[in-house]
Amino acid sequence: MHYDMIALLMFGSMLVMLMTGQRMFGIIGFVAVVAALLLWGDKGGYDLAFAQSIKVIGWFPLLTLPMFIFMGYVLSESRLADDLYRMFHVWFGRVPGGLAIGTILLMVLISAMNGLSVAGMAIGATIALPELLKRKYDKRMVTGVIQAGSSLGILVPPSVVLVLYALIARQSVSDLWLAGIVPGLLMATLFIIYIWIRCKLNPSLGPPLDEAELAAVPKSEKYRLLLAGLLPFGIFLVMMVPFVAGYTRLVESSVIGAVASVLVAIAKGRMTRQVLEVATRQTLAISCMFLWIILAALAFGAVFDGLRAVDAIKGLFLDNLGLGRWEVLILMQLSFILMGTFLDDTAMLVIVAPLYVPLVKMLEFDLVWYGVLYTMTCQIAYMTPPFGYNLFLMRAMAPPEVTLVDIYRSIIPFVAVMIVALAIVMVFPQLALWLPNTLRH
Numbered sequence: 001m002h003y004d005m006i007a008l009l010m011f012g013s014m015l016v017m018l019m020t021g022q023r024m025f026g027i028i029g030f031v032a033v034v035a036a037l038l039l040w041g042d043k044g045g046y047d048l049a050f051a052q053s054i055k056v057i058g059w060f061p062l063l064t065l066p067m068f069i070f071m072g073y074v075l076s077e078s079r080l081a082d083d084l085y086r087m088f089h090v091w092f093g094r095v096p097g098g099l100a101i102g103t104i105l106l107m108v109l110i111s112a113m114n115g116l117s118v119a120g121m122a123i124g125a126t127i128a129l130p131e132l133l134k135r136k137y138d139k140r141m142v143t144g145v146i147q148a149g150s151s152l153g154i155l156v157p158p159s160v161v162l163v164l165y166a167l168i169a170r171q172s173v174s175d176l177w178l179a180g181i182v183p184g185l186l187m188a189t190l191f192i193i194y195i196w197i198r199c200k201l202n203p204s205l206g207p208p209l210d211e212a213e214l215a216a217v218p219k220s221e222k223y224r225l226l227l228a229g230l231l232p233f234g235i236f237l238v239m240m241v242p243f244v245a246g247y248t249r250l251v252e253s254s255v256i257g258a259v260a261s262v263l264v265a266i267a268k269g270r271m272t273r274q275v276l277e278v279a280t281r282q283t284l285a286i287s288c289m290f291l292w293i294i295l296a297a298l299a300f301g302a303v304f305d306g307l308r309a310v311d312a313i314k315g316l317f318l319d320n321l322g323l324g325r326w327e328v329l330i331l332m333q334l335s336f337i338l339m340g341t342f343l344d345d346t347a348m349l350v351i352v353a354p355l356y357v358p359l360v361k362m363l364e365f366d367l368v369w370y371g372v373l374y375t376m377t378c379q380i381a382y383m384t385p386p387f388g389y390n391l392f393l394m395r396a397m398a399p400p401e402v403t404l405v406d407i408y409r410s411i412i413p414f415v416a417v418m419i420v421a422l423a424i425v426m427v428f429p430q431l432a433l434w435l436p437n438t439l440r441h
Helices: 003-018 024-057 060-077 080-091 098-114 117-134 139-154 160-169 173-201 211-215 219-229 231-245 250-267 273-307 309-320 325-339 345-362 367-382 389-397 404-410 412-427 430-440
Strands: none
Touching (some): 003 024, 003 273, 060 160, 080 098, 080 231, 098 117, 098 173, 098 231, 139 160, 139 173, 139 389, 160 173, 173 250, 173 367, 231 250, 273 345, 412 430
16 A cells, blocks of 8 residues: 555545544554554554654653643632732722723733633623623623633643644744743734724723722732732743743743742642642643543654655645645644634644644745744634534533524624734744744843
């Protein structure tokens, strides 16, 4: 059988097996090892899995993964985000759509402390959503705000998705994190501008808070809330400034962040045994899941490399179809959006990275820049009907009065804003590359 057909058979078998509902890493790893056994015999199959295991164990920056996950869960379970939202409530109440804008800013800071969109969604749905609905905000506006804001968790550092991409694409985690900062802030800024304009034109969507209520809050309370709300931001600075300045490496900065979050929780009197147990258990569960996924992805990618499947795809797109490099890139982004209707970001990365990353390199695009494009496209896919990942998370956490139709309709304008942000970063790659290039030199 020709190698192209073998690669196609592997890819098709994996997609069919994913429909069985089994664990994603088990399916991908199984297909990879069986293919290696059939192609290269017992020694080749055993060596493949063993070699990828050693590669994962020896990848030092992967130690950042449990540290950042633990930090995020400590901040979440100790309810430090409550103070942060209360601060936005008081300081942004007079602005049209001020609480919705505050929710976006809350999501940016939560993203900068966790790296997972699920954490932002959980905090937004439990803290922000009830408050916004109580303040007569339009339910479609607020559900769209929470979904869009939580999606920033996979773009703003410390993004766990970018860590996985770095390993598969063999790129620097620090470069990818730095590359995600400006696009992440750009997207958040566009969200805020959209919310402010909509609520300015139609105040019923996001009415300002009552002046009497705001006046009843004494200045001392406002400043106390400002200090309490900025504590999570202080944790982020304590963690990232030494890294950016070159005093610490990435792993050491992640440890600083985890320790700082514990110390702040203790200082606030919220570090209970339950908080520590939940944070530790969740960290262990998520870290192990990602390690298995990485191992499976590396094994699958190694077989594809051996089959030279990337050369076949390049020949199909560039030689047979006569597409240009930018047309191929746009097709790859569209495929991510399509897959995102039924897969999460990790599954998409594991399935197509062995094909797309070498192809992007052959097309002479920057792999760090492409990592940012991939992540931004995943954000859009997360919110694309009918099966967008965030849509069903939102439905599970929202009150009964927020229907699935409301959730579907709420994301339309925010998806449009995200597409605009993606187009801007595609047209101006330096928005992503300027910061890593500057600090690298």
